[in-house]
Amino acid sequence: MTVEIHLAENLEFLRGIPDGSFELIYIDPPFNTGHAQSRKRLKTTRVDEGGDRTGFGGKRYVTEVLGELAYADQFDDYIEFLAPRLIEAKRVLVDTGSLFVHIDPREVHYVKVFLDGLMGRESFMNEIVWSYDYGARSRKRWSSKHDTILWYAKDPKRYTFRFDAIDRIPYMAPKLVGAEKAARGKTPTDVWWNTIVSPTGKERTGYPTQKPLSVISRIVEVHSNPGERVLDFFAGSGTTGVAAAGAGRSAVLVDSNPGAVGVMRERLGGGSTAKPPAADARASKSASTTDTPPA
Numbered sequence: 040m041t042v043e044i045h046l047a048e049n050l051e052f053l054r055g056i057p058d059g060s061f062e063l064i065y066i067d068p069p070f071n072t073g074h075a076q077s078r079k080r081l082k083t084t085r086v087d088e089g090g091d092r093t094g095f096g097g098k099r100y101v102t103e104v105l106g107e108l109a110y111a112d113q114f115d116d117y118i119e120f121l122a123p124r125l126i127e128a129k130r131v132l133v134d135t136g137s138l139f140v141h142i143d144p145r146e147v148h149y150v151k152v153f154l155d156g157l158m159g160r161e162s163f164m165n166e167i168v169w170s171y172d173y174g175a176r177s178r179k180r181w182s183s184k185h186d187t188i189l190w191y192a193k194d195p196k197r198y199t200f201r202f203d204a205i206d207r208i209p210y211m212a213p214k215l216v217g218a219e220k221a222a223r224g225k226t227p228t229d230v231w232w233n234t235i236v237s238p239t240g241k242e243r244t245g246y247p248t249q250k251p252l253s254v255i256s257r258i259v260e261v262h263s264n265p266g267e268r269v270l271d272f273f274a275g276s277g278t279t280g281v282a283a284a285g286a287g288r289s290a291v292l293v294d295s296n297p298g299a300v301g302v303m304r305e306r307l308g309g310g311s312t313a314k315p316p317a318a319d320a321r322a323s324k325s326a327s328t329t330d331t332p333p334a
């Protein structure tokens with residue numbers, strides 16, 4: 040299995056990919072928030088005196104800014120930006136392939152209307168709500184704590200849905216279902232409760248808007264088969280590549296931000312290239328590939 044990391048503007052890159060090259064596409068485009076998405080990378084060192092932060096138990100720390108990872112997130116016409124990329128996404132999917140588009144509540148309706156037209160309304164399979172319930176709460180309206188993931192099957196009669204590969208979650212009232220069922224757990228619905236990437240946990244890369252591995256792994260495990268190819272052309276920190284490698288799938292990851300590519304290389308190993316996969320994308324093994332799964 041290989042994971043390719045490409046530093047490239049994705050529309051140009053997509054145009055270089057042959058038809059029907061991927062079984063699964065997951066994308067998490069910028070959400071058009073109107074401001075740059077950025078995250079400072081900090082190092083904190085414990086000191087006996089002074090410092091600029093107080094931590095657990097009143098201990099003092101000095102904070103050093105190691106750098107900042109950022110990307111632009113403002114588009115005059117969001118759909119005009121996304122549409123040509125979605126058209127290419129449909130083209131590079133195999134006939135039994137699935138497209139997952141991860142978006143926030145402000146843009147999802149426009150994207151859904153466009154995708155219904157592009158893929159066909161019958162190809163719309165699910166609106167998955169990822170609910171995370173983390174962070175500050177608004178006192179002026181209901182706190183917005185979810186993203187939406189739209190699933191389209193290129194052919195709604197032939198697609199991959201590996202029911203037995205779905206991870207199980209606990210019942211809310213296990214006593215009502217009996218010991219055996221409670222021990223097995225239940226399959227999730229289209230509402231996925233999953234916390235965000237912990238700001239202090241090992242999974243965190245420091246890349247802004249990094250998505251949880253557990254959310255993307257569920258998509259990869261259920262909607263592709265071992266050995267198949269997954270594409271993410273808004274790859275950011277490379278979560279899709281980590282999910283694919285962990286599940287025995289190959290992945291092609293594309294991002295136009297050198298900061299993202301740096302994080303992906305650190306996370307996944309391997310080099311980067313600005314070239315699209317070779318003419319026969321299925322057979323291609325470019326210099327950027329690595330078959331070493333992440334640690």
Ligand SMILES: C[S@@+](CC[C@H](N)C(=O)[O-])C[C@H]1O[C@@H](n2cnc3c(N)ncnc32)[C@H](O)[C@@H]1O
Pocket residue numbers: 047048049050067068069070110246247248249250251272273274275276277278279293294295296299
């Ligand atoms: C929301 S982030 C993706 C985060 C990712 N899912 C993760 O878990 O880290 C969107 C990414 O799209 C990239 N991007 C935006 N416009 C792009 C373009 N035209 N071509 C390639 N990448 C682009 C940005 O640099 C950013 O890294």
